[in-house]
Amino acid sequence: xxxxxxxxxxxxxSVAGELSGAIGQGYLLLCGWEKGDNQAQCDRLAERIPxxxxxxxEQGKLAYDxxxxxxxxxxxxxxxxxxxxxxxxxxxFTRAAEPALARNLFDYFxxxxxxxxxxxxxxxxxxxxxxxxxxxxxxxxxx
Numbered sequence: 001x002x003x004x005x006x007x008x009x010x011x012x013x014s015v016a017g018e019l020s021g022a023i024g025q026g027y028l029l030l031c032g033w034e035k036g037d038n039q040a041q042c043d044r045l046a047e048r049i050p051x052x053x054x055x056x057x058e059q060g061k062l063a064y065d066x067x068x069x070x071x072x073x074x075x076x077x078x079x080x081x082x083x084x085x086x087x088x089x090x091x092x093f094t095r096a097a098e099p100a101l102a103r104n105l106f107d108y109f110x111x112x113x114x115x116x117x118x119x120x121x122x123x124x125x126x127x128x129x130x131x132x133x134x135x136x137x138x139x140x141x142x143x
Contacts, residue, residue, distance in 0.1 A: 004031075004081060072119070082095045082096040
């Protein structure tokens, strides 16, 4: 499982011109699942992500987590995070989980996160338009 976390002041995702999900302050999570991934990995990241201290305190140091700031999460499925670009000029996606497994893990991950924070979702398998205002910019890759 690979997650690209971006700290945002706002983010939204639309499909065919219709808003699917939107948040104010929080995290935009671009998520991809690999063959062999499982619910235990989803649980680990769903527990960890809201508690990461990624928001600055009075001293400017990273002091506050998402729970302390009252932020939300927008989760967008993105299998292209598993692309292999080492050979040739066209990316290979052979590492990505099969769609049925990835969809189940996407739903499970979102539900796990929703136990502690407000979650909005992109649409699995859809051609989405994502808009965000990255604060910092601040971007992490989690696996």
